[in-house]
Amino acid sequence: MHKVLILGGGIGGVAAAIALRKQGVAVELVSERDYLFIYPLAIWIPTGGAQFRDIGIPLSKLARKHGFSLTIDKVIALDSERKTVTLEKTGVRDSAAFVVIALGASKMKHDGIEHTTSICGKPEDSLVLKAKIEALIERGSGSIAFGFGGNPNDPSAVRGGPGFELFFNLHHHLTKLGIRERFEMTFFAPMAEPGARMGKRAFSAMAAMFEADNFTTRYGKKISRFEADGIVFEDQSRLKSDLCMFIPASDGHETVRRSNLPQNSAGFIRIDDYCRIEGVRGWYAVGDAAALEGPEWKAKQGHLAELMAHNAAVNASVEHFGRKEEMRGYQEHLNILCVMDMGDGAGFVYKNSKRELFIPMPVVGHWLKKSWGHYYKLSKLWL
Structure with a gap:
């Protein structure tokens, strides 16, 4: 039997494992964590809307x-010339028929980043x-600053x-x-219009909600640096914060950066439309580890990682x-899709090259996203 x-062990890696097993291929999944953490659902943990134990799925259950x-x-090492993968505990692996890299990405480093906490870390x-929010509530008042950064070498990151959402x-x-x-409550970002890639309708609606x-x-x-009590910007202006949540932009995974794999200027793996790594036959990359090609507004999201994983599984089986099937490309399916939860409702956001949508969903939108979380877990464990 062929070996993959x-x-x-994130969303993309698990999707690839399941898709390949359905095709009867022998699969070994390597993960640093022993559980799949469902990041889109983590937004409710800090405010008590979900328990940490309910946001993950043990990989052992999925494996069984x-x-x-x-x-x-x-x-700890990838060698595209020798076709080897080196693991910290178990050493060198070189017997797989092909490899799917779904390692995710590293985060860009900012001076004083230790003074922040990220919902995507x-x-x-x-x-x-959660503990910091509870402490601030106990204190009774304060300044809250949330924000995210950009990667000038790869805006999709x-x-x-x-x-x-948080x-x-x-x-x-x-x-x-x-x-x-x-x-x-203050939101900060280095770009002039954060969230603009979602489309004009979504951006305008969000701006109106910010004002309301x-x-x-x-x-x-x-951003120049973070300090214990605030953020300092390039013009040396300051934003005071007793609580700072900051999501750094993604950067190429540190193991990928050290490798001889083809990379773009941000350290993401260069692939073709079929998720094949350039010049490395039998090796594929999906999700955040890969360099996306496409329109300027493209963005890395979980549903795209799943799509790429399914495509990689089909394309590897064909090649x-x-x-006997057509090869599948990811670029024609590039879109931005999310249900932006707000605690008491949500907004449905969709954008592709032909259209953009923003549909307010008071009350029901929140429960729609909650229902998606249940469906996602059930679909992986029972379907």
């Missing part, structure tokens, strides 16, 4: 359900944020949506407690295992 080695083998280990950071959810939480007016909810903004100024 999948590197990474779908019949792939699981190795908990860290990838380590899973445990969501609990740190920005992840601002979860920051906006910001709205915290506002809703403080409002329910009857103490919202005691807190100054009495949020302040600090846009268009590059290497004799499956």
